[in-house]
Amino acid sequence: MNRLKGNYHTAMPILVGKELGAHMQSWRFLILVLLIILTFVTSMYVSFTNLRSAVGNMQDPDKSFVYLKLLTTTDNSIPPFHVFLNFLAPLLGISLGFDAINSEQNNGTLTRLIAQPIYRDNLLLSKFASSLILIASLFLALVLLMVGGGLLATGVGIEVQEVLRIFGFWLISVVFVGFWLSLAILLSVKFKQAATSALVAIGIWLFFTVFFPIVVNLLVRSFLPSPRMMSEAEILYYNELISTVMRLSPGQLFSDASTTLLMPSVRSLGPLTMEQMIGAIPAPLPFKESVMIVWPQVSGLIAATCLCFAWTYASFMRREIRS
Amino acid sequence: MKESVIVLRELTKRYAKQTAVDGLNLTVYRGEIFGLLGPNGAGKTTTILMLLGLTEPTSGYAEVCGMNATRNPIDVKRKVGYLPDNVGFYDYMSGLDNLVLIGRLNGLGDTDAQERANKLLDDVGLAENKDKKAGAYSRGMKQRLGLAEVLIKQPEVIILDEPTLGIDPSGVREFLTLIQSLSKQQGITVLLSSHHLHHVQQVCDRVGLFVDGKLLANGTIDSLARSLFDEGGHITTVVVREAAAEKESWLTALLQQVPGVTAVAIEGNEFIVKATENNTALVVSELVNAGQAIEEVRKKSYGLDDIYQRYFEHHEEPI
Known part of the structure; x- marks a missing residue:
């Protein structure tokens, strides 16, 4: 029994290679890449044209971070790149994952594969x-x-802090796409038809981006007492409550996290009282402090990703697979 | 002593509403071609899935190559090649690449996999089309590519689920001959499921008749036919010119002397002779010797079609 001595634990790289090949040859991926690049180029163009005024703005404590400004500056004609990403990333994750398992099953390749x-x-x-x-x-x-x-255009050297922040942003974006990807894969296991799972995934995405804030607003308004009647502590409490509920949406987590990382002067994601603000100089936070602020958001995203993945795993492992 | 490769004991699979496989007992020996024969929905595919550990039996036990298929599916899958009934390939890859992928998943190195894939494509007659995208393959070509893929892991057992479905008659013959010769050359055990009796008949050493989750009978096709129709599998009807009423008992006794004859009935000028073997010629010559003028001889043999009729189309009454 030596002839096929099982190095089948090396199946992973082979499978990943196959998937990569499949994605890269697909039209779908090409279109997505074009879409992302188009967004990126547009937002870069806008931020480059507004960079001079943004960096020259003496009111802005973040003005010295040229590269972070590149990612966040806009003249309000289009949203900056990280906001764009907030609704492009789900699309990316969903479209790469919605037919992961069910299309293999419908093509009859899944049975073949798991017979290996x-x-x-x-x-x-x-x-x-x-x-x-x-x-x-x-x-x-x-x-x-x-x-x-940026380096070519401005000639300004990049600071270590900016490198860390930009790579932090990169990591968070990847985790965010990862969440939608694992959700889409879960749906591709649950639904036999690729179209159904795509629709459900897009439904969930739409719910969180469009309807969830509206629903939260309506609910809060229906039971919230008038702000004039409330004490300061109560207002604070309700504010916290609303943002906590809003953070059930993964998009909110991502926008919190990316904003904090890309804008070093953001010191809190909740309301601050006057007592807390007294004596604070509007200055950028060190990288570590920004990470501390977004850590709950990031771990929330990772946890949601793991949850989806575990669910996928549980429903796929013992399932009977017929062609 | 024949070595058993597949052993099923009281294998049962129940779904919410129905029992797909019901207490199946079966042994398949090394090197033989076993045909699992049954109509659609008889539980053939479910049985095969349980053999590969692709679904769990409700109760009972499936053993392949001495290993429990439910507990050690990975080890079983290393020795068993499986060709599903609705085989699909990655359409964007060439036939060769599809094959190499599976070879590598079975632990072959890249160069080994290439080499073996090329040789197998030659064996199954796809050498000319190996660089064509699998999406452009015809049904028959896909089936042959599937066979090559099953063989690339050098299996001890191959399981083919409805391998002849959707191929034209000459393709079927070719495909079955290919399976047969491969099995004989390399000593591979083959389990083949089909609802098509004549395909099974061409290649299988033994056949199991499978209806509604139960194995009704198994054995060689000849022995099945014999056991099913032991009382008069062949009926010869001879029409003579004049009814020989006074000679009736004498002629009956005469015909019963003929080897294999089990019953003789005389109705007017018709002699109806039931026999376990085909002995029409003997019956006719006996009657000629006895001075009967023969007008017409009709012969009816029970064959595979009748097995099929009797079992699969729920003709419970004996024919």
Whole structure:
């Protein structure tokens, strides 16, 4: 029994390679890449044209971070890149994952694949990893392009803090896409038809981006006493409550995290009292402090991703697979 | 002593509403081609899935190559090649690449996989089309590519689920001959499921008849036919010119001397002879020797079609 001595634990790289190949040859991926690049180029163009005024703005404590300004400056004609990403990233994750399992099943390749001596979780993991590798390298390329372009255009050296913040932003974006990807893969296991799982995923996305804030608003308004009747402590309490509820939406977590990382002067994601603000000089926070602020958001995103993945795993592992 | 490769004991699979496989007992020996024969929905595919550990039996036990298929599916899958009934390939890859991928997943190195894939594509007659995208393959070509893929892991057992479905008759013959020769050359055990009796008949050493989750009978096709129709599998009807009423008992006794004859009935000028073997010629020559003028001879043999009729179309009454 030596002839096929099982190096089947090396199935992972082979499967990931296969998935990468499949993605890169697909039209879908090409279109997504074009879309992301288009967004990136547009927002970079806008921020480059407004960079001079942004850096010259003496009121802004973040004015010395040229590269962070590149990512966040806008003249309000279009949103900055990280806000764009807030609704492009789900699209990216969903479109790379919504047919991961069910299309293989409908094509009859899934039965063939799991009739090979590989573990089923390797299959799921390879689907997840390959898409994430693609996204991570795409974003990395964009970030590096941005830094390189900025360096060429402005000639200003990049600071260590900016490097850390930009890579932190990169990491958070990848995690955010990872969440939507694992949700989409979960749906692709749950639903037999790729179209159904795509629709459900887009439904969830729309719910969180459009309806969730409206619903929260309506609910809060219906039971919230008039602000004039409330004490300061109560107002604070209700404010906290609303933002906590809003943070059930992954998009909110991402926008909190990316804003804090890209704008060093953001010191809190909740309301601050006057007592807290007294004596504070409007100055950028050190990187570590910004990370401390966004840590709950990041771990929330990672936890949601893991939850989706675990659910996927549980429903896929013992399922009977017929062609 | 024949070595058993597949052993099923009281294997049962129940779904919410129905029992797909009901207390199945079956042994398949090394090197034989076993045909699992049954109509659609008889539980053939479910049985195969349980053999590969792709679904869990409700109760009972499935063993392949001495390993429990439910507990050690990975080890089983290393020795068993499986061709599903609705085989699909990655359409964007060439046939060769599809094959190499599976070879590598089975632990072959890249160069080994390439080499073996090329050789197998030659064996199954796809050498010319190996660089064509699998999406452009015809059904028959896909089936042959599937066979190559099953063989690339050098299996001890191959399981083919409805391998002849959707291929044209000459393709079926070719495909089955290919399976047969591969099995004989390399000593591979083959389990083949089909609802098509004539395909099974061409290649299988033994056949199991599978209806509604139960194995009704198994054995060689000849022995099945014999056991099913042991009382008069062949009926010869001879029409003579004149009814020989006074000679009736004498002629009956005469015909019963013929080897294999189990019953003789005379109705007017018709002699109806039931026999376990085909002995029409003997019956006719006996009657000629006895001075009967024969007008017409009709012969009816029970064959595979009747097995099929009897079992699969729920003809419970004996024919």
